[in-house]
Amino acid sequence: MTAIHAEFALLSGGLVSNVRVVLDGSTIAAVIPSAQREANDISVSVLLPAMSNVHSHAFQRAMAGLAETRGPGTDNFWSWRTVMYRFALSMTPDHVEAVAAQLYMEMLEAGFSRVGEFHYLHHDQDGRPYANPAEMSERIAAASMEAGIELTLLPVFYAHSNFGGQAPAEGQRRFIHDLDGFAALMEKTEILVAGLPGGVLGLAPHSLRAVTPDELSKLLHFKKGGPFHIHAAEQTKEVEDCLAWLGARPVEWLLDNAPVDQSWCLIHSTHLSENEVQRLAASGAIAGLCPITEANLGDGIFSGPSFTEQGGCFGIGTDSNVLISVHEELRMLEYAQRLGLRSRNIIAPPGGSTGLALYQHALRGGSYALGTESGIAAGAPANLISLDLSEVPWLPPAQILDHWLFADGIRISDVWIRATRLVHDSRHVKRDEIQRRFHAAMIDLMGQHGH
Structure with a gap:
């Protein structure tokens, strides 16, 4: 011992x-x-x-710091997404594995012990499925094993470009599944994750933009007790489009129409009405907050004090992986609240330590969101x-x-x-060995992008 x-x-x-x-x-x-x-x-x-990381897109670590040049107009999440698609379309399975191993190593050095990989880069560069539909999932699993981080794998169902079941965009071709294809992926990943020490399998409908209500209902039958994650209310445009199509705000619609409970994690939940804050807290679902990415993308500020005062539970994630740090995610969360409310020591209870309150909140919410304990x-x-x-x-x-x-x-x-x-x-x-492979992958990718 x-x-x-x-x-x-x-x-x-x-x-x-x-x-x-x-x-x-x-x-x-x-x-x-x-x-x-x-x-x-x-x-x-x-x-x-150690902390759980509730939300990661591993391949996006390859573009960290490479989307900070302003375009001809106003930059926002949607212009950033165009850059992200270019990287997504260029990466081979070897690239993805090397980048993910580097990322997971950095997460461990930063104090994360488990990652919730919200994994939607499924297919070959031309959009066709690999002969092994779980090829990319296997690369993510291999990277987690090499670095030693525990993995909660969240295969993502992604079918449409916007509300109303709109056809996917060309830049999304590597992400797209129908329900039958996704069922085949889930069968493969169930076997894959069973072989990982501490492995947990969940699933993730990408968002109400990318999944119709009928598809969401059918995806619930794929759920076998593991975590269920979905992007929700990250952007004001998303809220406006959801109101126009479904007649309700994203989180409001989910609470009204889906069995949202403690096994669910709503990623971002940035733009909530006070009624949504109250109902989300009461549901037991975890708010998956990614403060550094939300700041980097200009998303907005989560309703932190109202949510926690009503018993709501949150975890933290690194999302776009532009910067990997437990303490800086928590710092950004608190500082965003201070800037928005023009006050100090927001998350702490009266007389309590802010650092302790932030860490304990995120520790508890992170373990719930990823199907583990801490x-x-x-x-x-x-x-x-x-x-x-x-x-x-x-x-x-x-x-x-x-x-x-x-x-x-x-x-x-x-x-x-x-x-x-x-x-x-x-x-x-x-x-040394993980970083060596990462550097070789990045030199290759940067050459492809003309750098």
């Missing part, structure tokens, strides 16, 4: 001093507060449960991160998470996944 002795550890009730955590196999065997360090223990300053407790998966306080030895314990999220001087030192240490001294154990 391996044991970790932490000067401070985040347990269910908050930070506790002198905690000894015993690991056995892939789980936590025992948690002993007020314990002395024993001779062979690994010693850390702060031990936290926390430092006997029997829980041994997915852990340690923070290095060597540059801030003067820091009071109550301010550790606040300082990590909102200041500088604290870094993630080590990460354990299923009790195996994959990050040591802030560096993934396979960084």
Whole structure:
């Protein structure tokens, strides 16, 4: 057995001093507060449960920082999407696997232990299915195995370009399925995910733009108890188009017409009425927030305090993967609330730590959204991160998470996944070989795009 002795550890009730955590196999065997360090223990300053990443499009890591040149008019989500389609159409399975492995390695170094891969890049470059319909899903799974991150795979059903069952656009040809083709994909991915340590299979209708009400109803029959994710109300245009076609706002329509419950995760949920906020919180569904991407794309600001005050649960994701960081996602979430409301310490309860509240909210919501569990407790998966306080030895314990999220001087030192240490001294154990393949893939892709 391996044991970790932490000067401070985040347990269910908050930070506790002198905690000894015993690991056995892939789980936590025992948690002993007020314990002395024993001779062979690994010693850390702060031990936290690792975070779940509720929403990722792995292939988009290839275009991080490459969509920041302004076009001839006003840039917005829809102009960004045009750049994204160009990358999606150019990537081979080898490219996707190399990019995903790099991304998943970066997620581990950033403190994520599990990724919800909202996977819709299914077909060959000409739009035809591969001989193996799960070819791209297998590449995502291989990348997760190489990096060591746990995977909740969310195969995406995508059939239309807009509300009303409009024909897909040419740039979407690699994403598109009919229900029979998607059923064949789900059969393959069920077998694939069963072979992954800690693997979870869910499914994801892309959005009400891309899926008709009839198709959504039929997709519910594919659900076998796993998570069910859908983009909802990310953009004001999406809300306006949904009102015009279905006579209701996206989240309102889903709550009225679908069995939305705690197994659902509504990604973004940026533009909600107060009634939608109340009903979404009451449903038990998770709001999948991606604050850095939502800021990068100019989406808008989620109704954070109203949602959490009514018992709503949220997780965080990295979505377009322009920047990979647990603490910066949480910081952006809080700062967006502060800018919108012109106030401070929004998510925290009265008298409470903002950093602690943000981390605990996202930890709980992330595990629910990805069909897993988290926390430092006997029997829980041994997915852990340690923070290095060597540059801030003067820091009071109550301010550790606040300082990590909102200041500088604290870094993630080590990460354990299923009790195996994959990050040591802030560096993934396979960084050199994974990065080498990523660089080769990117040089090839940039050459294709004329850079």
